[in-house]
Amino acid sequence: MDMIIKFFQNNTIARICLDAYLVLLIVSLLVFLALKIKKVLVLSIIGLLIGLFNWLAQTLDLPISKEVYSFFFASYFLSCVVIAAPEIWKIMDAKSEKNRFELSSTQSTKTAIVEAVFHMSQMKVGALITIEHHNTLDEYAKRAIQMNSDISKELLEQIFIKDSPLHDGGVIIRGNKIVCAGAYYTLTQDESLDKTMGSRHRAGVGISEVTDSLTIIVSEETGAVHVAITGMMIAMDTKEKLLDYISSFIGR
Amino acid sequence: MKVILVFIEAITSPFSLLMRHTNNSNNKLARWANSLVVLFLAALIVLGLVLYYYFDFIFKR
Numbered sequence: 001m002d003m004i005i006k007f008f009q010n011n012t013i014a015r016i017c018l019d020a021y022l023v024l025l026i027v028s029l030l031v032f033l034a035l036k037i038k039k040v041l042v043l044s045i046i047g048l049l050i051g052l053f054n055w056l057a058q059t060l061d062l063p064i065s066k067e068v069y070s071f072f073f074a075s076y077f078l079s080c081v082v083i084a085a086p087e088i089w090k091i092m093d094a095k096s097e098k099n100r101f102e103l104s105s106t107q108s109t110k111t112a113i114v115e116a117v118f119h120m121s122q123m124k125v126g127a128l129i130t131i132e133h134h135n136t137l138d139e140y141a142k143r144a145i146q147m148n149s150d151i152s153k154e155l156l157e158q159i160f161i162k163d164s165p166l167h168d169g170g171v172i173i174r175g176n177k178i179v180c181a182g183a184y185y186t187l188t189q190d191e192s193l194d195k196t197m198g199s200r201h202r203a204g205v206g207i208s209e210v211t212d213s214l215t216i217i218v219s220e221e222t223g224a225v226h227v228a229i230t231g232m233m234i235a236m237d238t239k240e241k242l243l244d245y246i247s248s249f250i251g252r
Numbered sequence: 253m254k255v256i257l258v259f260i261e262a263i264t265s266p267f268s269l270l271m272r273h274t275n276n277s278n279n280k281l282a283r284w285a286n287s288l289v290v291l292f293l294a295a296l297i298v299l300g301l302v303l304y305y306y307f308d309f310i311f312k313r
Contacts, residue, residue: 012309016302016306016309019302019305020298020301020302021263023298023301024294024295024298025266027294027297027298028266028267028290028291028294030294031290031293031294031297032290035289035290
């Protein structure tokens with residue numbers, strides 16, 4: 001241990017490399033959080049400004065600013081950790097890589113989904129089907145009714161029949177399996193959404209805002225089919241359009 | 253040789269952990285959080301700090 005300490009004390013280049021490496025670890029974590037979470041980016045910019053004004057106050061020896069800004073600067077980092085903690089925890093908890101085989105769906109699965117959706121659209125049966133991508137939907141699935149069933153047109157239609165105990169909430173699909181039914185999502189707060197869109201549409205948009213999943217929504221009132229992805233809602237007029245969309249989404 | 257490989261793996265493991273988390277994004281800003289972009293920006297900041305604090309040593313040796 002003494003040898004290592006002496007080595008770094010006598011060798012400035014080694015000391016610079018070690019110093020740079022240690023700082024790089026923490027700075028890359030901060031840059032990653034700042035780019036991934038908007039809140040952290042905003043907090044970082046505010047922190048830099050407070051740091052700048054603090055330095056200005058210290059350099060120009062401004063007594064009031066010096067006291068105020070040094071107080072804020074000292075407690076700022078801890079406050080940021082408390083404010084951004086829920087988002088940071090969500091990132092640490094999320095499974096970042098899903099087995100690509102598990103996520104991919106066969107052509108028969110995609111066809112079954114499309115056929116079921118358009119049949120339910122004709123019958124004006126409301127439906128909410130979420131296809132998982134990289135972001136895990138386990139936190140929604142664990143509170144829902146577990147199924148782990150193979151996908152078929154008939155099963156999907158049966159789930160959403162009005163008096164079925166499974167019809168309330170959404171279905172989560174992972175690869176070629178129905179993971180669960182009766183999954184509830186947080187509704188979107190987006191006020192630009194058409195007022196005629198009900199809670200089913202709002203739930204579909206809501207889940208697409210917080211994950212990279214694709215949600216198919218069938219309206220109970222009009223039978224219209226929409227797809228919600230990254231907070232946007234896109235109308236699907238034909239089976240071919242929906243099939244292309246699902247194929248390119250799963251292929252990503 | 254094994255010791256060297258273990259050492260290299262140990263010093264690069266925080267960055268490989270970071271890279272595994274940077275690509276599952278669902279909004280425009282988060283898509284920028286690509287691992288190379290993160291490391292490049294971090295390296296720029298660290299380079300600036302090293303030049304600031306070790307200026308005398310680097311340029312007046």
